[in-house]
Structures are given as structure tokens and as C-alpha cells.
């Protein structure tokens with residue numbers, strides 16, 4: 006996702022410096038080249054060798070150390086960077102940056118760069134809320150410096166409040182959002198389904214499924230950013246529609262079926278992340294059902310169409326169909342069964358009982374299953390997961406992906 010991108014990562018002497026190791030590791034796995042610059046004090050908290058091993062490059066510390074290459078290090082790094090990230094950014098670093106002080110390798114490089122600067126501040130609540138820090142922050146923001154966090158929580162000093170550094174996963178997510186503007190899906194038409202469906206019982210009651218729509222919306226946003234023409238068929242959710250995406254709103258599973266029958270044939274890749282209700286009430290009451298004291302209420306449910314199966318039946322040779330399987334047990338076996346029965350090319354399985362996966366949260370832990378492979382991915386943001394799913398789907402589609410009618 007970040008192949009060919011150059012991240013210059015500054016590490017200052019906050020206790021959260023150890024978390025920068027995970028940031029480097031994650032960025033490196035996404036294909037980024039990383040140069041780490043540490044302040045002298047930061048080297049007392051984490052050994053440079055850790056960063057050297059994770060980034061596979063020498064760590065830069067001292068402005069005046071003799072180097073084998075002829076380039077002026079702080080200038081060459083400043084020019085090479087696609088982003089300059091500081092993890093953690095202490096109050097001291099923010100103050101120096103705000104006033105243009107350049108007294109070590111990190112601050113000289115920050116002053117010289119034209120690349121976007123992103124800070125992950127971390128400090129004690131009192132230091133964070135101090136007028137000096139807040140006014141430095143305002144100056145930096147005014148100059149276009151980006152920040153991730155800080156979050157609130159229990160701090161290393163025992164205080165509870167704002168100042169806790171954002172989690173590595175969120176910092177990496179912010180870098181992806183900034184840098185991963187690949188256009189490898191240009192010319193492709195993709196359709197994503199998202200959110201739950203709602204089945205009416207009477208004018209004031211309904212049945213639905215757990216689904217925030219976050220995964221589907223992240224998929225739509227990522228595909229649009231990568232250049233695809235995106236149709237998002239969505240059940241009722243509380244999320245903004247990503248810019249440039251065509252929204253088709255649906256309510257019930259029957260609506261979803263109708264929308265898919267209308268739009269599916271035209272697509273190159275279809276990813277069905279919606280959680281459609283499998284059943285609907287046989288007879289929706291015209292009026293509010295009144296409580297019958299002491300009597301149980303029995304609703305007769307009838308099966309809804311299996312939308313993915315119906316789309317699979319009409320699958321065209323050039324199309325790639327991807328489904329989701331939210332499971333609570335026998336994840337891989339259940340997902341493989343769905344892969345086959347719904348004529349899918351890939352199924353994204355997740356164990357919704359795991360912490361960090363499933364409904365409402367911003368992260369997911371998915372396994373990508375195709376006919377020939379089972380690929381478990383680590384916990385990642387839904388945005389990162391979306392890009393991994395597209396990577397796989399685009400690879401399955403092969404290039405070029407052109408609808409026969411448009412050749």
C-alpha cells in the first residue's frame with residue numbers, strides 16, 4: 006500500500022517512544038522506506054538498533070557525525086521524504102518546531118522539509134493543556150502541520166486525561182490516508198454493499214442485524230481513492246457518504262435484491278459487505294400491534310432472498326465477486342462453504358466474537374479465503390483492511406479489467 010513511499014520518522018524522548026517501533030514495523034510491512042531520526046534523549050529510551058532492525062536502515066542521530074555518502078544528511082532526508090512523522094512528539098519538540106529552532110538532526114530536517122509534517126503528540130495532561138503547548142499547536146496547525154491524537158486515557162505518570170499517544174494502528178492509518186493515493190483501480194466499476202437491512206413488523210417496530218456499515222463504507226472510500234467508479238448500495242447507517250461515490254439507499258433485503266438485480270451486471274468487482282436480514286415478517290401489520298395482556302406474540306418469519314447467491318447465479322466471466330462471512334464459530338469451514346454456495350471468488354471471514362473485530366469498532370481481523378488459499382491478516386483499521394481486500398480482488402481480476410460492453 007505504501008510501496009515506493011518514503012517516510013522519515015522522528016523519535017523524541019517521550020515514554021511512548023517504544024510504540025514508534027510498532028509504527029515502523031507496520032509501515033515497513035506496507036512497503037514504505039523508512040529513515041528513522043532519533044533525538045539524543047530518545048536513544049536513552051529505545052536502542053537505535055531496534056529501529057535499525059525494523060527499518061533495515063541506519064538510524065540518524067547526530068548532525069555532525071561523519072557519514073560515508075557526500076550528501077548533507079538533513080537536507081537529503083528532508084527532500085526524500087513523502088511525509089515527516091514524529092512519534093512521539095514531545096511538548097519540547099512542538100515548541101522548537103513552532104519557533105523554528107533547529108539544534109539537532111530531527112529539528113533541522115523538520116525545518117528544511119517541504120513534505121507534509123505529521124505529529125503524534127504524547128505528554129502529561131498538564132503539559133498538553135498548558136497555554137504554551139496549545140498556542141504552539143495552534144501555530145503549527147496554522148502552518149499545515151498535521152496531528153494524530155493525542156487520545157485520552159491513563160498516562161505513564163499515573164494521571165488520567167488527554168496526552169496519551171494515539172495507538173500505532175491509528176498513526177499508520179493517518180499515513181495511509183495521506184499517502185496511499187494509488188490509482189490502480191482506474192477504469193474499474195465496483196459495487197459495494199454495506200450496512201444492515203431493516204424488516205418492518207408494524208409501523209413502529211422492525212427487525213434488523215448488527216452492522217454499522219463501517220467496513221463497507223471504508224471499502225467504497227478506498228476504491229474511489231484508487232480511481233474506481235464506485236456504487237455503494239447501503240442500508241440505513243449513520244455514516245457520511247464518501248466523496249465521489251454514487252449512493253443507492255435501500256431498506257429491506259428485498260430492496261437490496263432489487264437494487265443488485267439492477268446494478269450488478271454492469272460491474273467489474275462486487276463486494277458484498279452488507280448484513281442482510283435472512284428473514285422477514287410474513288405479514289407486516291398495517292397498524293401498531295397492541296399488547297395482548299398475558300399472551301405471547303408469535304411472528305411468522307419467511308425467508309428473504311439470498312442476494313449474494315442470486316448475484317452469483319448471474320455472474321459474468323469477467324466479474325470478481327467477493328462476499329463477507331461474519332461468523333462466531335468454525336470460521337474458515339463456514340466461510341469456505343459460503344464461498345462455494347454463493348459462487349464467490351473470495352470471501353472475507355471474520356470472527357465477530359474477537360476483540361477488535363466485527364460491529365461498530367474501527368478495526369477488523371479478517372481472513373481472506375479464495376478457492377486456493379486461506380490468508381489470515383493481523384488486526385488492522387477497517388481502512389487498511391479495505392485496501393488489502395481490494396489488493397486481493399484486483400489481483401484476482403488480473404489486468405486489464407474491462408467490461409466487455411465497454412471494450
Ligand code: CTP
Nearest residue numbers: 277278279281283310311312313328329330331
Ligand atoms: N448475504 C446475502 N443475502 C442474504 C444473506 C447474506 O447476500 N440474505 C450475503 C452477505 O452480504 C455476505 C454473505 O452473503 O456477503 C454471507 O452472509 P452471512 O450472513 O454470513 O451468511 P448467510 O448466507 O446469511 O448464512 P448464515 O446466516 O447461516 O451464517
